[in-house]
Amino acid sequence: MTERSERFECFLCYRRATGFFAARAIQDRLEAAGISCFLDLDTSRAGPLSRRIQSAIEQCHTFLLLLTSDTLERCTHPDDWVRIEIETALSSGCTIVPIRMNNFVWPEHLVSQLPDGFAALNDLDSVTLSQEYFEAPCAG
Secondary structure, three states, X not given: OOOOOXXXXXXXXXXXXXXXHHHHHHHHHHHHOOOOEEOHHHHXXXXXXXXXHHXXXXXXXXXXXXXXXXXXXXXXXOOOHHHHHHHXXXXXXXXXXXXXXXXXXXXXXXXXXXXXXXXXXXXXXXXXXXXXXXHHHHXX
């Protein structure tokens, strides 16, 4: 039996503990607009997870990075999944769009501990997502 190969236009990167529900809502809105999204809890049903995630990131045009208060804290560890996903996105050349939630502020105390290239993420154009203005960033 061969594994079904899906193509994704967008990859949603988030910290599960603080970003799952927002990531899921964003996925629902984008897919309703006809944009296929990779969200690891929903689309990784079979096969080695690390390879499936890497492949999904490499094929995507857009990498949405959902930034919550603790998203980058564990990125100081080389085996952290969010770190691995961000590093893969940085090396793949896809468009990275940070989505700042709940008044996210770049953790200056971590800058020297984060991998090369991460500091540049703070300079990218970003979208602010809040429950008061959820509709605006999710509009097609």
